[in-house]
Amino acid sequence: MQTLTRTTSENQDFTNLVLLLDADLKIRDGEEHEFYAQINKTAVLKNVIVCYENDIAVGCGAFREIDSQTAEIKRMFVLPDYRGKGIASKILAELELWVLELNYTQTILETGINQPEAIALYKKTGYSITKNYGQYTNMENSVCMKKVLR
Numbered sequence: 001m002q003t004l005t006r007t008t009s010e011n012q013d014f015t016n017l018v019l020l021l022d023a024d025l026k027i028r029d030g031e032e033h034e035f036y037a038q039i040n041k042t043a044v045l046k047n048v049i050v051c052y053e054n055d056i057a058v059g060c061g062a063f064r065e066i067d068s069q070t071a072e073i074k075r076m077f078v079l080p081d082y083r084g085k086g087i088a089s090k091i092l093a094e095l096e097l098w099v100l101e102l103n104y105t106q107t108i109l110e111t112g113i114n115q116p117e118a119i120a121l122y123k124k125t126g127y128s129i130t131k132n133y134g135q136y137t138n139m140e141n142s143v144c145m146k147k148v149l150r
Contacts, residue, residue, distance in 0.1 A: 001053070001054060002051060002052065002053050002058075002087065002090065003051070003052045004049055004050070004051050004052075004090060004091065004094045005049065005050050005051075005052065006047070006048070006049060006094075006098065007048050007049075007050055008044060008045060008046055008047075008048055009044050009045035009046075009048050009062065010044060011048060011050060013050050013052075013057035013060075014048050014050050014057075014060050014062075014075075016057065017050070017057055017059070017060045017077050017079070018060070018075055018077070020077065020079070021060075021075060021077035024077075025112075045062045045063075045064055045074065045075070046064075047062055047063045047064070047071075047095070047098060047102075048060065048061070048062040048075075049061050049062070049091050049094050049095055049098075051078075051087050051090065051091050053082065053087075058078060058079050058082040058087060059077060059078035059079065059082065059087045059088060059091050060075060060076070060077055060091065061073065061074070061075060061076040061077070061088075061091040061092060061094075061095050062074045062075045062095070063095050063098070063099060063107065065104070066108065068104075069104055069105045069106060070104060070105075070106050070107070070108055071099045071102070071104045071106075071107050071108075072107070072108050072109060072110075073092070073095060073107050073108070073109040074109070076088060076091065076092065076109075076118065078091075083117075088121050089121065089124075089125060092121070092122075092125055093125075095107075096147075096149060099149060100149055100150065104149070105148065105149055105150050106146060106147060106148045106149055107127075107146065107147050107149060108130070108133065108144065108145065108146045109122065109127070109144070109145050109146075110132075110133075110136050110142050110143070110144050110145075111142075111143050111145070112141050112142060112143060113140075113141050113142075113143055114141065115143075119143055119145075122145050122147075123145075125147075126147050127145040127146065127147045128145060128146065128147070129143060129144070129145055130144050130145060130146045131144065132144045
């Protein structure tokens with residue numbers, strides 16, 4: 001049975017999943033990993049989802065405020081053995097619901113050209129590619145996306 005838990009980045013299961021995510025991204029990002037790693041070392045995230053399957057933490061995601069209308073999706077990850085089961089879609093849907101509950105109207109995110117499965121997930125769930133924003137503006141390997149929620 002899968003359950004989604006709302007928590008913060010202080011959750012140990014989230015921390016453990018993010019360590020695995022960062023190890024995966026280090027391989028995918030190659031020489032640019034240090035640049036991306038510094039961006040992902042954010043302050044405490046107040047809005048985190050951890051997905052459990054039979055009490056095992058199998059996936060996570062988070063968001064942070066960009067401005068009064070926009071939340072940025074961050075730290076999406078599912079353990080490799082649990083991929084292809086719709087877990088990432090469930091986490092993303094729960095994050096979007098939470099974003100709406102807090103009165104944001106849109107979400108943005110950054111992923112990489114070396115993460116085709118992430119790009120496919122976001123496109124499938126209604127995200128469209130947008131111009132790179134913020135610290136990703138001149139990063140050729142970044143793919144930025146957005147979705148208007150209301």
